[in-house]
Amino acid sequence: MAERKENKAGAKRLRNIFFGNEYKKEATISYGILIVGYILLQLGANAGLIGRNLQGQFVPICVYISLAISLNLVVGISGELSLGHAGFMSVGAFTGIIVTRMMEASMPSGNVRLFFAVLAGAITAAIAGIIIGIPILGLRGDYLAIVTLAFGEIVRNIMNVLYFGLDGKKLKFAFNHTIDGVEGNQRIITGAIGATGVTKTATFTTAMLLTLFTLFVVLNLKNSKHGRCIMAVRDNRIAGESIGINVKKYKLIAFVVSAALAGMAGAMFGQNYSTLAPLKFNFNTSVLILVFVVLGGIGNIWGGILAATLLTILPEALRQFADYRMLTYAVVLIVVMICTYNPTIRARAGMVWEKISPRKRRKKKAEEAADHDETGKEEM
Amino acid sequence: MKNKKWTKFVAVVLSCMMILMMVAGCGSKSGGGDSEGNTLYIGGIGPLTGAAALYGNAVKNGAQLAVDEINAANPDGVQLVWDMQDDEHDAEKSVNAYNKLVDNGMQVLIGAVTTAPCTAVASEANANRTFALTPSASGPAVTEGNDNVFQLCFSDPNQGIASAEYIATNYPDAKVGVIYNNADNYSSGIYDKFKSEYEASGKQLAAVEAFSDDANADFTAQLNSLKNAGVDLIFLPIYYTPASNIMTQANKMGYDVTYFGVDGMDGILDLEGFDTSLAEGVLLLTPFTPYSEDEAVQNFVKAYEEKFNETPIQFAADAYDCVYAIYDAFGKTGLGTDASMEDICEAMIGVFTGDFTASGLTAEEMKWEASGEVNKTPKVCIIEDGKYVEK
Structure with missing residues (x-):
């Protein structure tokens, strides 16, 4: 029992170190994406799972x-x-x-x-x-x-x-x-x-x-x-x-x-x-970089990282569409722009996130339990 | 209830994404399957979209025509697979396209179509040992230091030299002026060699004027300066769109002058909104004209027009010749189609630097230097009655 409590405290401390405030959260996610991405790609390349085309884009x-x-x-x-x-x-x-x-x-x-x-x-x-x-x-x-x-x-x-x-x-x-x-x-x-x-x-x-x-x-x-x-x-x-x-x-x-x-x-x-x-x-290259920033969310560093990665890989991944490649690329861009900035879609995505995020779910459970406490005075 | 619907929606979206990814995975792998059987996988790289798409698509179609002919003529022999990838006339995309082709199991490369991307691809192909024959990348940097890269077109310097020689011999008394694009490596590459070769023959250029891509609509200043210098022959190592502007404006000024163009001038007769009577008497150095009396050319033009509903330009003919040259040279190597890209590369270099000659639409008896440049006789045409006539 005591061990479990200690674990919990440790986890909390860890969470505090990495996700304690907005700045820490941003840094952890940004560095995390880069380092995990690097390790995965490097392993994949060494194991021969990644083709020349993708390796050339690293x-x-x-x-x-x-x-x-x-x-x-x-x-x-x-x-x-x-x-x-x-x-x-x-x-x-x-x-x-x-x-x-x-x-x-x-x-x-x-x-x-x-x-x-x-x-x-x-x-x-x-x-x-x-x-x-x-x-x-x-x-x-x-x-x-x-x-x-x-x-x-x-x-x-x-x-x-x-x-x-x-x-x-x-x-x-x-x-x-x-x-x-x-x-x-x-x-x-x-x-x-x-x-x-x-x-x-x-x-x-x-x-x-x-x-x-x-x-x-x-x-x-x-x-x-x-x-x-x-x-x-x-x-x-x-x-x-x-x-x-x-x-x-x-x-x-x-x-x-x-x-x-x-x-x-x-x-x-x-x-x-x-x-x-x-x-x-x-000028096109300048605008392309601006698109990375806007698509990732202005001011959102890790969003920009993801946007830059995806938008660099996307035109290459779409090569099999041959003649429709540039058309598909444009459509994907527009869809992503609309989806990330549309408040309705954002709210829905937030709902889904709440459902699948373990932490939020736990919080909700705890809240429910507290409600239960007050009404039924029952302890589990 | 509402939540349930939402979960369903998410599930559908996610599964769609998974299917897409699976399709993507298949696509990148199935390419390799083509190397089964007696097939030679020829990759191509060129601009299929963007400002230079005209050239890339011409190469794609011209090569396709040759591949279809070869495959139909000898169904039991070596079958060719032609896979052209888009590079948007961009060096970075071109290297990506090259890597993609290598992933797909490419054995020989035709390309890249334009010079700057081809230079980037050439050094990749050199390091990775892919044999490359470019139909149209004419810059000298393409072959420099790359023993595996060969050109089917004249290199820019050779076009400049050939033009200078032709003008110096056939128009010895002309006062020659030049208008060239100094922001374009094709144009300045030809001009540099033209100038040194022309001056080496003991003559001086009367006037030289430059322009850049951003200012290619109004040429009155350049034309006035040439006119004042008494120029009666203008050498135009530029593409046909600015050349058409020059001709129209010179005509308005009442400036009567002879024009001499290079292969970039090809296409001027098909330009919409241009009075082709102004191009009468224009001389141009071009390896291919669709109006030639030659039987092979006539057949090619007919087949091309039937299949693609347009008149072929020089790039299509270059690509057509590339496929035949590679097919013939591959036959001479004695290798089977199961040979690796690297083995084919070494063997092809041996054939091309040996006494191999290729004949096609753009020239008879083409021979290659070890440097990668082609040796063929230049053709000078004159525009008469809206057609190219060989001089």
């Missing part, structure tokens, strides 16, 4: 999850609409490729090169974030969306005319024409063709580590003093200002951190393919 899925988490920092936590996330990704990706190509001769370890690529991607994307953030964060709502949209397009257009090449050990670049003395294999980025001949260094494990890092940064920022200031400004700008919060500063923090994380994800993405064209990071 890294992009991790990248898209990172992007969804980092965009959630701007859209969900800071409450601004950003449509230029792919621009930061692009900056990070191409920086990463340049860095790895420069290190290729002197550094044989792929993981070390990858680390520096991601680091460099974070730095350049953060700089881009500061440059764009300072003048525009005074803007509100739609105007910010317009400027970030423009930023994404500007980055793409600049990358379209930028040429990078290695001349011996020197890095050279030029606008709109090829570089003299740099031929063939020494070219790193050639304008609209983008980067070719990239040695792939990204792996599922490193991509997952990056995703966990992104999650760690965003969750900790959200639960810090800074995070609470960011959210206070989001909820009521005037009230926030009145108690002395520097609105621009906190918006800039969220924006730049998000940009740096997107740059890291971009660098990882760039290291997963042998070729990368600037066109990849167009």
